[in-house]
Amino acid sequence: MSRQRWWGWGTDGHDGPLPEAGEALLAEELGLGTERTVLPALEELELPPSTLTDGARAKLEEIVGAGWVRDDHEARVLHSAGRSYPDLLALRSGELSHAPDAIVSPADHAEVLAVLGACADLDLAVIPFGGGTSVVGGVAPLAGEHGGAICLDLARLTGLLELDRRSGLARFGAGTFGPDAESELAAHGLTLGHHPQSFEFSTVGGWVATRSAGQGSTGYGRIDELVQGVRMAAPGGEVTTGSGPASAAGPDLRELLVGSEGTLGVLTEATLRVRPAPGATRYEALALPGFAAAVEALRGLAQAGAAATVTRLSDEEETRVNLAMSGSPRAAAALRAYLRARGLSQPCLLILGWEGATDAALRARREAGHRVLRDHAAISLGEKPGEAWAHSRFHGPYLRDELMSRRMLVDTLETAATWTDLLATYRAVGAALRSSLASRGTPALVGCHVSHLYPTGASLYFTFLARQEEGAELEQWQATKRAAGDALAAAGATITHHHAVGSDHAPWLPGEIGELGVDLLRAAKRTLDPTGIMNPGKLIDAAPLPS
Secondary structure, three states: OOOOOOOOOOOOOOOOOOOOHHHHEEEEEEOOOOOOOOOOOOOHHHHOOOOOOOOHHHHHHHHOOOEEEEEHHHHHHHHOOOHHHHHHHHHHHHHHOOOOEEEEEOOOOHHHHHHHHHHHHOEEEEEOOOOOOOOOOOOOOOOOOOEEEEEOOOOOOOOEEEEEEEOOOEEOOOOOOOOHHHHHHHHOOEEOOOOOOOOOOOEEEHHHHHHHOOOOHHHOOOOOHEEEEEEEOOOOEEEEEEOOOHHHHHHHHHHHHOOOOOOEEEEEEEEOOOHHHHHHHHEEEEEEEHHHHHHHHHHHHHHOOOOOEEEEEEHHHHHHHHHOOOOOOOHHHHHHHHHHHHHOOOOOEEEEEEEEEEEHHHHHHHHHHHHHHHOOOOEEEEOOOHHEEEEEHHHHHHHHHHHOOOOOOEEEEEEEEEHHHHHHHHHHHHHHHHHHHHOOOOOOOEHHHHHHHHEEEEEEEEEEEEEEOOHHHHHHHHHHHHHHHHHHHHOOOOOOOOOOOOOOHHHHHHHHHHHHHHHHHHHHHHHHOOOOEEEEOOOOOOOOOOO
């Protein structure tokens, strides 16, 4: 699997101009201009000098081999940031305030343990690195109070290590990229069914370390529901959790390690629950009359056990913007005209992805879901809009790159709340985003979708766009992030449903789990990471928002 390009998302060859209708909408409502920013050349990026000593290099090379310790300019740039909005601002500016002193690539679990021991002796912070897709500052190479920082690249810990088909379990190396994991399982007629938007460039270890959710998590479950066991290398030693179906042997240590974000140690292997690949799939779209009514329809689906594998409901604003951005103006105009004729002037678009072992099984699931949806005045739009979404579902981050090149602030945030509190949370966060950006003279478009359903509630995923505040781009984002985070906290919703905490959300974690909860996590860290070298500034080590 190839690495991402240094300045943005993914690889070259997937970018394109904004659709004409979308460009016109953003120009009229947000002031989108025609000027484009000029990216610096890779070799022009300014990095702090590496502080890795010859002695430290020799000690690390003795463990992993001479070719697997790098401190050249390109390697340091490629491991200097994730893909959050502040990360991309820094990369595009040509000046990085943080970069790893070296990139170390161990070959196996034993080498990871040895590297961690050496780094503890050398007083070097360690930042585990999988695909580098974090959007919350999760891989920022912060040294904290230590003498330097190395990036521990897990690209060599890869592949399907063991398959227990009878039990439905697959053990993977943590550095295995999503497409490679699915390809290896497909050869056996199996699937994990975990497809986050970062799927093409994220890894099994990254998913587990951040409690990732996939686009089909309503059907398959989040990654934490799919983890049977993990293996962790920590400065304090090794932890391996059992891979049996269930246990009453005390608190579940697996739950402590899953979602630990590299702050306790390095996840080197994960045993995951897999299942037969579906024999039949069908994507379709429906329209519903307003977000509140549509949310009630989703609640009905979830609580009746009739939800589709993939369920994605866009609010009125996201539906409007997505139609403009669809690149098919005639089809979008025809759809709007059809819905107006049916009495829907401000529809909410619902994408459903059904799966089944057979066509008959899929039909049975779909019919059960449609019985619920008919009670909520859903209008079927057929398969074409659903198939179009499925075809382009990993393309969104490329659009963000194009918009940032046109001097636009583009970011997302997500949460989850109970059905009782969901709409109040939706309104509060949307209002906070709009108010914060409008107060700076940069009015925003704010859209939202629901994409993960539970019997007790659902997720909310916000996308907001505004013109960048020239000369204060980062301050504009910081103010908006604080406003949204405070609104989430006031609403009693989680600070993150699946993006993880990283450094960006760490200031709100004590409010969510309590100071005693943070102390419990710190106690675990003192045991597993006595000198505090693991991923400083993340999760329980709250730092100010990126500056």
